[in-house]
Amino acid sequence: MKNILTLNSISPVINDIFDESYNVASDLENPVAIMLRSFKMHDYVLNENTVAIARAGAGTNNIPVEEYAKQGVVVFNTPGANANAVKELVLCSLLLGSRKIVDAIDWVKTLKGKGDEVGKMVEKGKSNFVGGEILGKKFGVIGLGAIGAKVANAAIALGMEVYGYDPYLSVNNALKLSTHIKVVKDLDDIVKNCDYVTLHIPYIASQNKGFINAGLLRKMKDGVVIVNCARGELVDNTDIIKAVESGKVGRYVSDFPSDELIGVNNIICIPHLGASTPEAEDNCAVMAAEQLIDYLENGNVVNSVNYPTCTMPRSTPHRLTILHKNISNILAQITGTVGKEGININNMSNQSRGDYAVTILDVEKEVSEDSIKHISSIEGIIRVRVIK
Numbered sequence: 037m038k039n040i041l042t043l044n045s046i047s048p049v050i051n052d053i054f055d056e057s058y059n060v061a062s063d064l065e066n067p068v069a070i071m072l073r074s075f076k077m078h079d080y081v082l083n084e085n086t087v088a089i090a091r092a093g094a095g096t097n098n099i100p101v102e103e104y105a106k107q108g109v110v111v112f113n114t115p116g117a118n119a120n121a122v123k124e125l126v127l128c129s130l131l132l133g134s135r136k137i138v139d140a141i142d143w144v145k146t147l148k149g150k151g152d153e154v155g156k157m158v159e160k161g162k163s164n165f166v167g168g169e170i171l172g173k174k175f176g177v178i179g180l181g182a183i184g185a186k187v188a189n190a191a192i193a194l195g196m197e198v199y200g201y202d203p204y205l206s207v208n209n210a211l212k213l214s215t216h217i218k219v220v221k222d223l224d225d226i227v228k229n230c231d232y233v234t235l236h237i238p239y240i241a242s243q244n245k246g247f248i249n250a251g252l253l254r255k256m257k258d259g260v261v262i263v264n265c266a267r268g269e270l271v272d273n274t275d276i277i278k279a280v281e282s283g284k285v286g287r288y289v290s291d292f293p294s295d296e297l298i299g300v301n302n303i304i305c306i307p308h309l310g311a312s313t314p315e316a317e318d319n320c321a322v323m324a325a326e327q328l329i330d331y332l333e334n335g336n337v338v339n340s341v342n343y344p345t346c347t348m349p350r351s352t353p354h355r356l357t358i359l360h361k362n363i364s365n366i367l368a369q370i371t372g373t374v375g376k377e378g379i380n381i382n383n384m385s386n387q388s389r390g391d392y393a394v395t396i397l398d399v400e401k402e403v404s405e406d407s408i409k410h411i412s413s414i415e416g417i418i419r420v421r422v423i424k
Contacts, residue, residue, distance in 0.1 A: 038332060041067035043075035046092055047314075047321035054325060069328050071321075074098055082109065087421065088331050090324035093118065093311060095267070096341050097239070105342035105392055108359045108419025110331060112339050114323040116182030121316035123186040125309055126234055126265050127194075129289040130175075133232070133261035135167030138304055171195040176226035176233040179266070180205050180219070184236030185212045192216045199226050202237075227255045232263070239267035246272035253279045259286040265310045268292025277303070331357075335423045337394050344389035348396045351383045355423040356397045356408075361416035362388040369414045370395060373407050392418075 040060040050071070054060050060071075069088040076098045077089070089099060090112045101111050132138055143161065147154050173196055177188045180202035191198045192214045200219045202209075213219070220226060226233065233256070237244065248262065248271040262285055264271050271288075273296050279285040280302050290297060293305035311320070323339075330336045335357030336347040343359060356374075360366055367386055374381060374397065383398040403422070412420050 038069070039064040039067040040328070041070045043070060043072040043077075043080075044092075046071050046073070046324075047317045049318045050321050050325045053322055053329070058329075069332060071324055071328070072098075073320075082107070087419070088112065088328055090114075090328045092317070092320040092324040095239075101342045106418070110337055110340050110359070111342045112324060112327045112331070113341050114320045114327075115339060117319040117323045118311035118313075118316035119182040119186050121313040122183045122265055122310040123190060125291065125306070126183075126187050126263055127190055129263045129265065129291070129304070129306070130170060130191075130232060130234070130261070132304055133263060133287040133289045134170050136165040137167070140165035170232070172197065173231040174199065174229055176201065176230035177217075177236060178202075178223070178226060178233065179236030180209055180213065181236060182209070183265075184234075185209050187234060187236065188217050189214045196232075199230060201226050224255060227252055229257070230260065231257060232261045234263040235266040235270055237266060237270065239269050241269070245269050246275070248272065248276065250275040250278070253284060256284070258284060261285070261287045261289070263289045265291040268294060273297055333423070335396055335421055343392050343394055344387040346385055346387040346394035346396055348383060348385040348398065350398065352398045352400055353424060354399045354402050356395075356399065356403065356411075357421045357423060358395045358397070358411065358417065359419045359421075360393055360395065360414075361418065362391055362393040363416045366393075366414060366416045367395060370397070370411055370417075373410050373414075374399060374403060377404060377407055379403060 038058050040058055041064045042060060042062045050060060066083055066085050068085060070086060071090045071092060073092050078100050086109060088110045089104065091099060092114060094113055094115050096111060096113050099111055104111050147157055150157060175191045175196040175198050177184050177198060177200045180188065180200045188198050188200050198217045200217050201223050253275060268290060273294055276288050277300055280288055280300060287302045289304045291306045291308050291310050293307060297303050298305050327338055330338060334350060335355055337343050338345055338347060358370060371381060380400045381397055382400055386395045387393065408420055408422060411417060
């Protein structure tokens, strides 16, 4: 029985994914894997038997990803599983930013108790909340991954002129884009021309903290509406407040409230609702569970944030999945150790990314404990898993 510990409430749909060989609960000892959502793991004492962590969501800021890589613990996330939910909130934010809907609703609440006068007051006061239409407006999508591509396509359907920017656009995501989307190579083509801008890039503190800042804001059209359902840290709060107060930015809609943003006129704060739908939670849970099962039972690594993708169909009942540093000569030492036993390697896959690599070997028969110990002792080897 394999113990899967849950550190947050996970959608019960996983009960249909894990079979009777798994025990999934929130109060288990010695888990082989952990599933979570927002639980902060930086101070969590990890059991030495734990080989994998699955985040039912995209962001992994609550997990010490690099430290777990050093320990041979594969961290998975679920990119794209909540894409539709976030896309729909972005479209909602686009309309909230274009029309003074929030302000108008708040004003209507003040009319409570006015009796028969409400209708007259509404007709008289509604002119204070006039907004613009999005039809035909220029819309810039920064980041064309799973979410950005959906947002861009939806905006085309709404009649907007859509520009997309993504220097790391994959072939797979490019194929999903409407042919009507203008994919540009220069970020300035978006910030200088678009009436609306939305962010859909991952947050990497060392690279893009404050990506939207005073310098970039100065290049934008006066009255631009900015939507941020990606990460709060991508926008410099001090700079965006100044830009909104000066009128440079017409409205800023953020799914990441902070004390300084709340209550500022023309800044709309949404309480991080991007993936808060039952459908998204189900999708993320299923995807996380399936990735865990594939790793635990087959040693395949898919959608890991700290190890490269490495998968291979099973060709024998005996498999080794080896996590190691991405250094020279290590692969030869692994295969050489297996070869000394006279064991044939039927199939092999090796993938690397940055400092880390994954090697999968399908062998014709079981490798001895002595050889496993020898492989484990090779410099740069982090973890050896024997999968039967």
